[in-house]
Amino acid sequence: MALIKKFVQLIISSVFCLLSTTLSAHAAHLPIGMNTNEVMQVDASVPFVNLFKMALPFAEADANLTHGSIAYDADGWPQNLHGGQAGTNLLHWLPAGTLPDGQYTVLYDGEGELVYQDDAKLITHTAGKDIIQIAAGADQFFKVVLLIKQSNPENHLRNIRVLLPGGICAHDPFQRVNSASQCDGDYQDFATHYDSILFNPDYLNFMRDFKTLRFMNMSGITRNPVST
Template identity: 70%
Template sequence: MSSRLFSLISLLLLFITSLAQAAKFPVGINTNEVMQIDSSVPFLNLFKQALPFDEANGKLTRGNITYDRNGWPNNLNGGQAGTNLIHWLPEGTLPNGNYTVLYEGQGKIAYTDDAKLVSSQPGKDIIHVASGADKFFKVTLIIKQSNPNNYIKNIRVLPPGGICANNPFQRVKDASQCRGNYQAFETHYKQILFNPDYLRF
């Protein structure tokens, strides 16, 4: 067998092996950057696309705020730390309804624009989010109080509903739409990383 033919067969085998590996590990391409004005909403936890607190200086974040190494405000020093959670997302991008806000630490979070506080307990707020009269979603989150010894951090904002375990590509409103395998976003967000609506886009 000539060396040329051997090289050609080797390349062909390498190509076939690469295709087989690619089928096992599919990769998405042409995704948009993740930010508060991105209408694709790739992640289930909406806080992943929020404007960083330190980038909202002057308007939403005010005062001599200090931050930990992960960007969480660890001392408000009498000020406030705010962010645009979502901003100018078209109506229909997200469902209207009650969203769950989970966080670690002690303090008080306020919500404005198209979000209203429904209930609050330590580590968990329920907010009602509905698109405004302008047909857009705009949600602002502001840390008004935070204990410097146990400051608010690891905020997660989760939409209403969940998925049926056998179909992670379809968001459902509640357990009545599944056959005993309902996974609520609020309790399964560690396993359900991506927004089901985004996966079907």
């Protein structure tokens, strides 16, 4: 009986190994697809080099962040604060490791004052440019609030871009690097080349092996009020 039991176990084990090997080999040739996430401040996939693309519009933010009789321009940027403030969650409850700790570049047009809270702090400020330090908190999550405290109605603060630290070697857009020393003369930093380097290299590297990408969520269709 013990011999039969061992034989049955051997057969089951052999079949399992065969199936595992066959399925693994087959899966390598399957046209597997992947959904994209809806781009929001809680999206841990972080698809873009410009993190501000993940933030909710100021007009939709929590009343503790945006309040007052604020007038907006045609693109949704606060044009006149009228004594109030405009704010948004740039990052909200993203697990540590989702993003690199480091110095992020903030670029903007117009005149005004940006304030950073929670896991971000201002390092340096020049006209139209801030350098901020972002690091996961003691709770091992990223939470960053961005506030517009002051804005010149004649040249209002707008077109905010919050850019990842580092850049890429031009020959390899799938790998983020910290500095030019990691490239062979073809370093492109995000702070300068964000118009052409749109996607976070970590995101591209994850998505590159899928045969099909479904952009329904990223396109915002799940929040679109239009129905048929």
